[in-house]
Amino acid sequence: MQYNIGMERIKIAIIGGGASGLFLATALKEKKTVLFERGDRVGRKLSATGNGQGNVTNLAAVETDYFSVCGENGLSKAVLQSADVPSLYAYFQALGVLLSADERGRVYPAGRQASALTDALRFFVAQKGVDVRLSTRVCDIEKTEGGFIVYAEKGVEGHKTQIFAEKVVLCAGGKAAKNFGSDGTAYALAQKLGHSVTKLYPSLVQLKTDVTHTKTLKGIRVNDGGLTAVTADGARHSLRGDIIFTDYGVSGDAVFRISAFIADKIAAGARLEVDFLPEVTEEEIFTLLKQKRTAFPDLPEMELLFGVVNNQIGRAVLKRAKGDLREAARLVKAFGLTVTGSLGFDYAQVTKGGIPIAEVTEHLESRFARGLYFAGEILDVDGPCGGFNLQWAYSSAMRVARALEGV
Numbered sequence: 001m002q003y004n005i006g007m008e009r010i011k012i013a014i015i016g017g018g019a020s021g022l023f024l025a026t027a028l029k030e031k032k033t034v035l036f037e038r039g040d041r042v043g044r045k046l047s048a049t050g051n052g053q054g055n056v057t058n059l060a061a062v063e064t065d066y067f068s069v070c071g072e073n074g075l076s077k078a079v080l081q082s083a084d085v086p087s088l089y090a091y092f093q094a095l096g097v098l099l100s101a102d103e104r105g106r107v108y109p110a111g112r113q114a115s116a117l118t119d120a121l122r123f124f125v126a127q128k129g130v131d132v133r134l135s136t137r138v139c140d141i142e143k144t145e146g147g148f149i150v151y152a153e154k155g156v157e158g159h160k161t162q163i164f165a166e167k168v169v170l171c172a173g174g175k176a177a178k179n180f181g182s183d184g185t186a187y188a189l190a191q192k193l194g195h196s197v198t199k200l201y202p203s204l205v206q207l208k209t210d211v212t213h214t215k216t217l218k219g220i221r222v223n224d225g226g227l228t229a230v231t232a233d234g235a236r237h238s239l240r241g242d243i244i245f246t247d248y249g250v251s252g253d254a255v256f257r258i259s260a261f262i263a264d265k266i267a268a269g270a271r272l273e274v275d276f277l278p279e280v281t282e283e284e285i286f287t288l289l290k291q292k293r294t295a296f297p298d299l300p301e302m303e304l305l306f307g308v309v310n311n312q313i314g315r316a317v318l319k320r321a322k323g324d325l326r327e328a329a330r331l332v333k334a335f336g337l338t339v340t341g342s343l344g345f346d347y348a349q350v351t352k353g354g355i356p357i358a359e360v361t362e363h364l365e366s367r368f369a370r371g372l373y374f375a376g377e378i379l380d381v382d383g384p385c386g387g388f389n390l391q392w393a394y395s396s397a398m399r400v401a402r403a404l405e406g407v
C-alpha cells in the first residue's frame with residue numbers, strides 16, 4: 001500500500017506495552033510516539049512477575065548468564081553492559097521506586113509489589129505524553145518510503161486503523177504465558193519484513209519426566225534438595241532448591257530454575273538427578289544402611305531408609321535399588337529421572353529463542369528493514385530465573401532508545 005497523504009503520521013511506533021515497550025516509552029524524548037498494546041492495560045505481565053513481587057533484576061547479572069539458541073554472541077554482551085544493573089537501579093530511583101535486594105541478590109521494589117513497577121512506568125509514560133493505544137493489536141507492518149505503515153485492529157470489533165511511522169520498535173514479547181498477550185503471533189510481523197525466527201522453546205517451566213520410579217511420590221516435596229541436569233553432550237548444571245513430585249514429572253523452584261539450562265536440549269536427551277540429602281555423602285549413607293541392616297535384622301528391607309529420608313522416597317529408592325545397599329546410597333544422592341518434555345509455553349515464564357541477534361545491528365536495528373528495531377524477549381536472548389529477563393528487557397530497550405535519540 002502507498003503512503004496516503006491523509007494518513008496519520010508519527011515518528012515512532014512502539015508495538016507492545018509490556019516491560020520493554022514501557023521502558024522504551026519512558027526513555028524517548030520524541031513526542032510523536034504511539035505505543036500500541038493489544039491488551040486493555042499495559043504491563044500486565046510485569047505486574048505478575050516474581051510471584052507478584054516484581055523481581056526486576058539481579059545484583060549478579062552479567063552478560064555470561066544469558067542464553068541464545070543461535071549460540072554465544074558478543075552483541076547481547078554489549079547491550080547488557082551499556083545499560084547494566086546499576087543503571088536500572090538509578091532509573092527506578094529516578095521514577096521514585098526504591099529497590100532492595102534479598103540475600104540471593106534478587107532485586108525487588110522495596111514494597112514487594114510488582115504493580116508498583118508498572119504503575120511508575122505507566123505514570124511516567126502518561127506524563128511524557130506518549131500516546132498509548134490500548135486494545136489495539138498491530139496485525140501488519142509494511143515497509144514503505146521513509147518508514148512503515150502500521151496496520152492495527154482496535155477493540156473487539158476489530159476496527160481497522162493505519163498509521164505511518166518513521167521508525168517501528170517491536171517489543172511484542174515471545175510466546176510464553178499467552179494469557180498476558182504474548183502468544184508468539186508477533187514473530188510473523190518480523191518475518192514478513194525479512195527476518196527469521198529460531199526454533200522456540202518454553203523456558204522457566206515445570207518438567208515432564210519418565211514417572212516409572214516416582215508414581216508413589218506424587219505430592220511429595222523435597223525441601224532444599226540438590227538438583228543436577230545432565231544433557232546428551234555431558235554438560236552438567238547443579239543447583240539447590242525445592243523439588244515437588246507430580247503426576248507428570250517434577251515442579252518446584254529448583255526444577256523451574258534448572259529448566260533454563262536444558263529447555264532446548266530435551267529432544268537430544270536430558271536427565272535430572274535429585275539429591276535427597278545434599279549435606280550427607282554417599283559413603284555416609286552406605287555405612288548407615290549397613291549398620292542398620294546389622295543392628296535391626298527384623299526391619300523390613302523397604303524400611304531401611306526410615307528416618308533418613310521421607311518414608312515414601314525411601315521405599316521408592318530401595319525398590320529401585322533391588323536390595324543393593326550401595327545402589328540405594330547412590331540413588332539417595334542421584335535419583336535419575338529422564339526428562340521427556342515440559343509443561344509448555346502456557347506454563348513457561350520465558351521463551352528461549354526468537355529473532356537471531358545476527359539479524360540486527362549493534363543498535364538492535366533490523367539488517368533487512370532499516371528503521372525497524374527490536375527490544376525484549378522477542379529477540380533470541382533469554383536469562384535464568386531471578387530478575388535476569390526483566391534486566392534484558394530494560395537493557396535492550398535502553399539500547400534502542402539511545403539509537404533512536406541519536407546518542
Ligand SMILES: Cc1cc2nc3c(=O)[nH]c(=O)nc-3n(C[C@H](O)[C@H](O)[C@H](O)COP(=O)(O)OP(=O)(O)OC[C@H]3O[C@@H](n4cnc5c(N)ncnc54)[C@H](O)[C@@H]3O)c2cc1C
Pocket residue numbers: 015016017018019020021036037038039042043044045046048049050051054055056057136137138139171172173174176177180181182183186348349350375376377378386387388389390391393
Ligand atoms: C508469571 C511470570 C513471572 C515472571 N517473573 C519474572 C521475574 O520475576 N523476573 C524477571 O526478570 N522476569 C520474569 N518474567 C519474565 C519477564 O516478565 C519477561 O521476560 C518480560 O516481561 C519480557 O518483556 P517484553 O516487553 O519483551 O514482553 P512482554 O512483557 O511479554 O510484553 C509484550 C507485550 O506486547 C503486547 N503485544 C503482543 N503482540 C502485540 C501486537 N501484535 N500488537 C500490540 N501489542 C502486542 C502483549 O500484549 C504484551 O503486553 C516472568 C514472566 C511470567 C509470565
